[in-house]
Amino acid sequence: MSAVSTYNIRVFGDPVLRQRAREVDDVDGRLVRLAEDMIETMYAAPGVGLAATQVGVERRLFVYDVGEGAQTVVNPAISEARGEWDFEEGCLSVPGLHWNIVRPKEVHLTGFDLEGNEISIEADEYLSRVFQHEMDHLDGILLLERLQPEERKEAMKILRSRVLGEVGPVPEEAPADARRPSRRAGTATREPSL
Numbered sequence: 001m002s003a004v005s006t007y008n009i010r011v012f013g014d015p016v017l018r019q020r021a022r023e024v025d026d027v028d029g030r031l032v033r034l035a036e037d038m039i040e041t042m043y044a045a046p047g048v049g050l051a052a053t054q055v056g057v058e059r060r061l062f063v064y065d066v067g068e069g070a071q072t073v074v075n076p077a078i079s080e081a082r083g084e085w086d087f088e089e090g091c092l093s094v095p096g097l098h099w100n101i102v103r104p105k106e107v108h109l110t111g112f113d114l115e116g117n118e119i120s121i122e123a124d125e126y127l128s129r130v131f132q133h134e135m136d137h138l139d140g141i142l143l144l145e146r147l148q149p150e151e152r153k154e155a156m157k158i159l160r161s162r163v164l165g166e167v168g169p170v171p172e173e174a175p176a177d178a179r180r181p182s183r184r185a186g187t188a189t190r191e192p193s194l
Contacts, residue, residue, distance in 0.1 A: 006041040007055035009092050012142065012159050014056075017093055021053050021060045021138040024074050027116045031061070035072040035114055038063045042070075047092045049130045049194045051137035054093050062134035066127055073119065076111035078135055085125055089133065090193035091143045097155060098193075101146045103132050133194040143194075 010016055024031060034057060042050040042063055049064040060075045083105030090098040106124040109131045113119050123131055133143065144155055 006037055006044055009041065009045060009050070009054050010056055012094050012144075013163060014093075016053055016056050016058065017137070017142060018140045019053065019058055020140045021051070021058045024059050024061055027074060027112065027114055031059075031074070032114050034059075035061065035063055039065070039070045039072075042092075045092050046192045047194060048192045049134045050092065051134045053137050053140070060138050062138065064130050064134065066130060072114050073109065073111040073131075073134075074114065076109055076131070076135060076138070078107045078109055078131065080106075080108040081132075082106045085129070087126070087129055089129065089143060089146075091133070092193045093137075094143055094155075094159070095193070097158065099143070099147055099151055099155070101143065103129055103146075107131055130194055 034052070038050050038052065038055060038061075041055060042048070042065070048066055049062060051062040052059045061072065062076065063070060063072050065071065081104035084102055085105035086100050086102045088098050089101045090096075105128060106122070107128045109119075109121045109123060111119055121127075121131075136143070136146075144152055144159075147155060
């Protein structure tokens with residue numbers, strides 16, 4: 001039995017995260033393998049969603065699992081959005097940082113599965129947020145762009161410090177209270193990131 005290959009998740013600063021992904025033309029064996037590897041990468045992170053651009057593949061595809069098994073959406077599109085929902089959100093490409101972000105509460109997502117069948121999903125709250133977050137990635141938008149100006153300024157300061165090696169993520173072995181969320185610093189360890 002061969003080991004499942006996984007990808008490295010691209011993080012803030014990688015130019016691929018700012019690129020709009022191209023449509024998938026053909027659902028073939030290579031695309032299925034990509035989705036399988038992305039699912040393994042998402043679980044290993046751990047995360048609940050992962051867009052192809054986050055692993056350096058500029059195609060319109062994302063995987064997710066909100067507790068009902070892994071799913072793949074090819075060429076996704078959001079056709080409707082309603083309401084408003086404020087929820088703490090993190091990102092595998094901006095590790096260790098979380099912020100409250102307001103997004104539409106409900107969305108209607110369409111696309112295709114890995115067998116080429118059309119899918120249509122009415123999603124609300126958490127699932128809606130996962131879809132919107134992954135769609136942002138496919139459009140080259142990072143969660144940082146959803147922040148209020150002061151939050152974004154503070155986030156950029158933290159991220160620049162990391163790039164310069166001045167501040168790293170809190171080690172996993174740190175006591176739980178050392179990893180406790182701080183709204184001002186935007187750090188948290190609650191839900192898996194998107």
